[in-house]
Amino acid sequence: MQIDQFTNQLRQNGYRLTKPRQAVLQIMIESERALTPAEIYQEGSEHFRVGLVTIYRTLALLEQLGIVRQVHLHDGEHAYVLATPGHYHTLICNGCGRFVEIAGLAEMPHLIAEVEARTGFKVAEHRLELYGLCPSCQQQAIQRQHGASHDTT
């Protein structure tokens, strides 16, 4: 996809373009699911030799550069998604981990101003994560309902 853009970003910040870094980028670009470090490690390991430590280090670097974003999954897992540039909010499927980044909450700055006025806090950042079921997991849920009522085993 736009892997060159990301590799350039690495180089421009003085980081070397290594095989693990390219691989992690490629995996993140190709996945439409949020991936845990362990999952990325497993996927990467199928193609070449790599250490889990390097996955952690690479994700930390990519997060720092704003290329990926960490999300907090429903069951406590920490996973990563490719970050859409700019400020986005994340919608994650509780069934399969598929995610969508959502833009365009114009009201958010107003909300933050109000919160600061009411509390005296200075708001530095916020996290909005939406959880639910993607279309295909909704279908599966419905089928499972029907299946259960017909179940004869």
Add this chain to the structure above:
Amino acid sequence: MQIDQFTNQLRQNGYRLTKPRQAVLQIMIESERALTPAEIYQEGSEHFRVGLVTIYRTLALLEQLGIVRQVHLHDGEHAYVLATPGHYHTLICNGCGRFVEIAGLAEMPHLIAEVEARTGFKVAEHRLELYGLCPSCQQQAIQRQHGASHDTT
């Protein structure tokens, strides 16, 4: 404070009213900070003998009953706050962990409806966490700035 209300809630759901459960409730009620299981354990241990496992189990139970809420701290820690009944959003101080629960985001349902229309997802829940500095930590940050420029040691 309103500890009776919570103990009743335990009893009405068929759970026994034990010393650890009362203690965790009391600690959560008295704290104006988000507390990690380890912190609650430490605090509890000063007053009577208790196991860290029990803290985890109790927090899981209280969360399930809607009495506490888990929050994801800035540095990756998982902490708990007393949940204001109803749907609230959390504002946490990155400096000291002090928190405030914020109500009254009337726009949220509209936002969710829009998200569902745009993505086909069915949104089940959302998490909005705001992070920043509380008034006193803002003060400290300012003092540290001045201190640094005057520093003569």
Add this chain to the structure above:
DNA sequence: CCAATAAATGAAACTCTTTTTCATTTACGT
């Protein structure tokens, strides 16, 4: 292209958090 060099990697050991197991203790209805 090759050599020098600093950055990045991977294996192993380690730390920290959370869960499981199971024998003992405790709460609570009778």
Add this chain to the structure above:
DNA sequence: ACGTAAATGAAAAAGAGTTTCATTTATTGG
């Protein structure tokens, strides 16, 4: 008070993430 099931705590295990350090690799410029 007693009996019983629920809850607890100690210990061990599982999981997630980090640190250390010797080895490998990417880059640069000769």
